[in-house]
Amino acid sequence: MSYWDDEMTAEVSRLEALPSRLRLKVATKVLAWTVRTLDPPIGHPAASSFVGDGLERAESAVARGQGVVDGVDEMMPRFNALFEDMAEPRGAQFLSAVLLLFAQFGSELPARVVVNLLSDSYEGALYRATSAAITIEIERSTPRAIEVIEYQKDAIEAAVREAQG
DSSP states (O other): OHHHHHHHHHHHHHHHHSOHHHHHHHHHHHHHHHHHTOSSOOOOHHHHHHHHHHHHHHHHHHHTTOSSOOOHHHHHHHHHHHHHTOOSTTOHHHHHHHHHHTOOBTTBOOHHHHHHHHHHHHHHHHHHHOOSOOOHHHHHTOHHHHHHHHHHHHHHHHHHHHHHO
């Protein structure tokens, strides 16, 4: 996604500078908002349940000040079953994004994982917002694409301010 890459490149170093708990907060906040503002919402019941369960666990971890979400051993088999049988067009990005919430290396949620999650969230929202072939011009002219990018930037900015005290 060229437009997203262009707009979000500067944000990567800001994510890298954040502690894991704030990276998780950004990832969870962005994904939750993106999913909850989808039009149309995720219609596949099992996919909707998977996304909802993943977000609930992540939001609980954020509320406890954790930097990672436990439960990948439970979520991975659900993801694999759903991903292979995903009947809903333009839904796979959200499944992948939820699974990324559970990615951890030791006690850290790496910045590169959060970048991938933000990209998946953006792509999923973009694909639902237009049926046109995706080009940078289409991305720049799609209000939902612009809205998602702005929300992502705002979430990162809020986390940076929180880190600074």
